[in-house]
Amino acid sequence: MGRNTRKRRTPLATKVVAGAAALAVGGGGLVWANFYASAHEEGPAHHRTRSAAAQVATIDCPDVGQQLSGVPDRARGEVDGELATMDSQITEAYQRLATTRRAQAGDPRFVQNTILGPLKDRRQAIIDRIQLEINRAGGRADDGLDRLAGCQGRPAEQPENGDGQNGDGQNGDGQDQDGGQNQDDNGNGAAGPVADDFIDIDDIEPNSRDSENGLAANGDGGSTGTFTTDCGVNENNLFNSDNLIAAPGVDNGAHHVHDYVGNQDNDAFSSDDDLANADTSCRNQGDRSTYYWPVLRLQDGTEEFDANELGGGAEGNVGRILKPAEAQLKFVGNQRGDVVAMPKFLRIITGDAKSFTNGNANANSSWSCTGFEDRQVTDKYPLCPEGSQVVRTSNFQSCWDGRNIDSANHRDHMAFVQEDGGCPNGFRAIPQLQVRLVYDVPAPTVENGEVRNPYAVDSFPEQLHKPITDHNDFINVMDEDLMNEVVDCINSGEDCA
Structure with a gap:
């Protein structure tokens, strides 16, 4: 099957998932190495979903882009670019989450210390740049955007309160309070569906x-x-x-x-x-x-x-x-x-x-x-x-x-x-x-x-x-x-x- 050939790869975009791409095996595409299974368990065929254990299924980050208004026209391009970089950071953090299940099982603070904490710092730097770009273009940036820097780990059930924030089932280190033994996983790992x-x-x-x-x-x-x-x-x-x-x-x-x-x-x-x-x-x-x-x-x-x-x-x-x-x-x-x-x-x-x-x-x-x-x-x-x-x-x-x-x-x-x-x-x-x-x-x-x-x-x-x-x-x-x-x-x- 063909594709649009008018593409221009950027070094940043290529680097973001280089590590994850190395996991591609069999059957075409990323099999995601059976993230939710134990470290010694054999992964299933990539077209089969089964029950398995999970602590944190994915990365839940506030959507900064949806909170923006009043961005001057001449700052739109720079702001859109910063938001895209933020999406790439979430992708990279998610892939880090998905490929470190053994380390997470051995350290209850692993997710917070090595994934969510550094991600917050990187997001804060982008938010600072977005605020600067808005102000430079004659707008007035929302100082409250800083509250959107932090992300959390979350299981894979559907959010029920309509605001994207799962206030229960998580403690401060991004782990399920009940151990998260309630998730499904197919051969794509967290990619789903279940x-x-x-x-x-x-x-x-x-x-x-x-x-x-x-x-x-x-x-x-x-x-x-x-x-x-x-x-x-x-x-x-x-x-x-x-x-x-x-x-x-x-x-x-x-x-x-x-x-x-x-x-x-x-x-x-x-x-x-x-x-x-x-x-x-x-x-x-x-x-x-x-x-x-x-x-x-x-x-x-x-x-x-x-x-x-x-x-x-x-x-x-x-x-x-x-x-x-x-x-x-x-x-x-x-x-x-x-x-x-x-x-x-x-x-x-x-x-x-x-x-x-x-x-x-x-x-x-x-x-x-x-x-x-x-x-x-x-x-x-x-x-x-x-x-x-x-x-x-x-x-x-x-x-x-x-x-x-x-x-x-x-x-x-x-x-x-x-x-x-x-x-x-x-x-x-x-x-x-x-x-x-x-x-x-x-x-x-x-x-x-x-x-x-x-x-x-x-x-x-x-x-x-x-x-x-x-x-x-x-x-x-x-x-x-x-x-x-x-x-x-x-x-x-x-x-x-």
Whole structure:
């Protein structure tokens, strides 16, 4: 399978996971050396999940980027670069955690003294630089960012309090109070997923998520039309581990691989001019927008093209990449009234790639099965019956602040509609992008607490491939005539393609 070749490796990005990449063995990709097993236990096949002992499953760090606001435009590039370096530090610390299980078992202070303590110091240095860059650019940095420097170790259960902070089950040294003997592990080690990440579609309550976080279609009332754009299913094999929105100019800024449809010049180094002049996979050549999402993989032992690369196997993202059988990109209206045109180069991220540690405040994408799409779930992967396909759905924020095409945390310039279907004060309704991805996925077998041949989204290494981390990204690069057509179709109640 091919990949985007417009890549520029940086020494920093290469060094971050060099040690971990050396662990790649058998079957393609990183097997992660059976982190949770005892030091003398043989590791299982990499496509099998089983119960085993764990003390600390992952690194839980406050998300500094989501706390930023009021960053002057001329400081944005430097700040985004610092945040990307911080992500690399977390990745490095996680891999240190995952490869030192024997040392941790012999020293209850090992995690705190050799991983979390030094990580806090490095994060504090970056926070200091971010504050300096904001102030130099004429802004006023938040002195409270210092409180975000410290990280903690945590087990792999889903956070329940919605803020990403697990206040119980941890003591000061980052170890489970109960010894942490409650975790699963597959051959990817902490990369996951585990048996508890899956649920039978019949066990999901119907209509339980219709009104959450914009998952209901906005076009039931005021502007009822739709516009569907056909951009294929990544037939051109455009993959990379960049994120042009969250980490512009940073190679491997996502630490996981994305599928791309639409714009064909899409990596961390693409300028707005590059996007505007690029080829597009969309049938309507006026749509050069970029639509991208983390790839879905089947952990069946396949050695992919990125088995030993950053963002791929070197960071725990292993197995066969599954392209969607169908990728539906549809824009709908607003319940309360007409929509206005999106500005060109508007950037929107929906969902949160770090929801496992951040909490579910920004989690948005949902999972289901064809024939059962009245049953939606965010924090589990569905087990679909024979003849049914896996469905991923992401409905984007559809209220725009009327001024900015992006914001410091890549969220503040956008909002979801309120309970009454209208936008918050000061925001305007724009066409809502709804992305529906359908996959032919062999159903995993879950039995006696084990899952064989699981599927999972690519993720930051420390996010353990949890389904709640699914997310979707969009940059509007429609020409003016096409955007006006989208708006006219929606506001007039027509269904256009």
